[in-house]
Structures are given as structure tokens and as C-alpha cells.
Amino acid sequence: MSPHNTDSQPRYNIAPAEKGWILVIQNEHCSVTQLFSSVDSARRAVDQLLEFFPATDAAASGSHQAA
Numbered sequence: 001m002s003p004h005n006t007d008s009q010p011r012y013n014i015a016p017a018e019k020g021w022i023l024v025i026q027n028e029h030c031s032v033t034q035l036f037s038s039v040d041s042a043r044r045a046v047d048q049l050l051e052f053f054p055a056t057d058a059a060a061s062g063s064h065q066a067a
Contacts, residue, residue: 014046
């Protein structure tokens with residue numbers, strides 16, 4: 001992550017779990033949690049899931065403007 005990280009920029013954590021590896025990606029608008037069978041598969045999913053967050057930010061901004 002860059003040093004000028006804001007709350008809307010996603011951050012993630014991969015942690016061992018009883019039945020695999022848990023990936024948590026979150027920002028101020030959204031949180032995604034997913035269980036993977038290996039740490040490598042969790043790491044591969046990070047980039048794909050990070051692409052999801054700009055869309056949620058746009059949707060959140062749009063709903064605030066409409067209110």
C-alpha cells in the first residue's frame with residue numbers, strides 16, 4: 001500500500017484458519033471475507049478482489065448524492 005493510504009483504499013489480511021486460509025479485504029464502505037484452501041490461492045485472489053472495491057466506492061458515493 002502507498003504511504004498516503006486513505007480509509008477508502010482497501011487493505012487486506014490473510015490468516016490461517018482451521019480449514020484453510022481466510023482472506024479479509026475491507027475499506028470504509030465494504031468488507032469481503034473468503035476462505036481458501038491454500039495461502040497461494042488466497043494471494044492470487046487479492047488482485048481480483050481489489051478490483052471490486054472501486055465499484056463499491058462509486059456505488060456508495062452515488063447513493064449518498066441521491067439522498
